[in-house]
Amino acid sequence: xxxxxxxxxxxxxTGEKFATQETAGPTVAAFTHYLGAYEPQVMNDPAKAVxxxxxxxxxLGIVTPGFYLAYAKALGIxxxxxxxxxxxxxxxxxxxxxxxxxxDLAALKGKTxxxxxxxxxxxxxxxxxxxxxxxxxxxxxxxxxxxAVFDLVEGAKNAADAVLVEDAAWKLFEKDDELxxxxxxAFNSDELPRDLVVLFRPDATNVDAEKLKSALKDMGNNDAGxxxxxxxxxxxxxxxxxxxxxxAQALFYAx
Numbered sequence: 001x002x003x004x005x006x007x008x009x010x011x012x013x014t015g016e017k018f019a020t021q022e023t024a025g026p027t028v029a030a031f032t033h034y035l036g037a038y039e040p041q042v043m044n045d046p047a048k049a050v051x052x053x054x055x056x057x058x059x060l061g062i063v064t065p066g067f068y069l070a071y072a073k074a075l076g077i078x079x080x081x082x083x084x085x086x087x088x089x090x091x092x093x094x095x096x097x098x099x100x101x102x103x104d105l106a107a108l109k110g111k112t113x114x115x116x117x118x119x120x121x122x123x124x125x126x127x128x129x130x131x132x133x134x135x136x137x138x139x140x141x142x143x144x145x146x147x148a149v150f151d152l153v154e155g156a157k158n159a160a161d162a163v164l165v166e167d168a169a170w171k172l173f174e175k176d177d178e179l180x181x182x183x184x185x186a187f188n189s190d191e192l193p194r195d196l197v198v199l200f201r202p203d204a205t206n207v208d209a210e211k212l213k214s215a216l217k218d219m220g221n222n223d224a225g226x227x228x229x230x231x232x233x234x235x236x237x238x239x240x241x242x243x244x245x246x247x248a249q250a251l252f253y254a255x
Contacts, residue, residue: 009038010061012049013195015116017143019044031228035215044143046070046119059204060212065193065245066123069252076201079245080213081237082194086230091194092167093128095187098152101162105186109133114140114148114160124164127251128189149173153182162186193245197237213237 009032013019024042032038038060043049046067052058053075068077085091101107113133117124118141125135140160142148146169151159165173167188173179197216199207216237219225229235 006037006039007060008052008056008058009035009040010049010052010058010063010200011040011042012046012061012063012067013042013044014046014064014066014119015141015143016044027231031232034219034224034228035212050075053200057203058200059207061198061200062195063198064117064120064123064195065248066117066120066127068196068198069123069127069249070120076203078199078201078204078209079196079240080199080209081197081216082240083197084194084235084238086233086235088166088168090167091192093164093189093192094167094170094185095129095162095164095189096149096152096170096173096183097162097186099182099184101184101186105132108137108162108186110136110138111161112138112140113162113164114142114145114152115164116142116145117164118142122252126254127248128164128192129187130190130251131254132187145169146173149179149183153179190247191244193241193248196240 011019011024011028018024019042021042025040028040028042032040041052041056041058043052046064049063049067050071062083063077068079071077095108095113097108115124118139121139124139125131125133125137140148145163145165148160148163149165152163170185173183199209219229220236
């Protein structure tokens with residue numbers, strides 16, 4: 001008897017310690033099953049995600065903008081929608097240093113920066129930091145950004161010289177009685193692209209893209225959809241901001 005296997009649906013959140021199949025798989029399964037016969041594969045390592053795409057040929061996924069920009073051509077990635085996260089009106093990164101650090105951003109050239117998205121080096125250097133620190137900076141991968149900030153403040157042995165954090169996380173650190181007074185912002189990124197719902201061509205030939213987009217946009221209009229959105233901390237799926245994505249693409253490929 002032949003059994004039809006469900007198509008894979010890739011979820012990639014680079015550097016996120018909870019973005020694993022064991023931890024997040026059961027939660028996002030409700031989302032993929034809502035859309036149809038899809039089985040989720042949750043990952044936090046872009047290199048492994050590329051291997052997975054080569055082996056399992058997923059037709060669909062939700063990936064970071066850094067992954068999209070790096071592998072759009074190689075994997076035939078077509079963006080459909082953006083993911084608007086709950087309580088995150090704007091995607092932006094903040095480069096945090098000790099209060100005693102020099103105010104001149106050039107002082108960080110060649111230094112070590114801790115970040116959860118270190119595996120997306122070209123995206124970090126070119127798009128997030130816009131090459132303002134040159135290309136000689138050393139990215140230190142961390143899954144515990146809060147721990148990296150504490151290490152920075154305490155001058156731990158392996159502490160980075162700066163920590164790149166999401167803007168929402170910085171707002172929490174800034175208000176912290178212990179951390180806030182010991183930190184300052186060295187650099188604010190521009191508004192960045194959101195995570196993307198994507199098709200992987202040509203493996204998505206059986207996917208009705210317009211029907212999928214409608215289903216995703218409509219999730220907030222029914223109780224089942226709302227419950228699933230809340231479980232994955234998504235406010236809504238919205239149209240891709242093409243201008244913002246094009247700007248990021250230009251920075252990514254700039255020489």
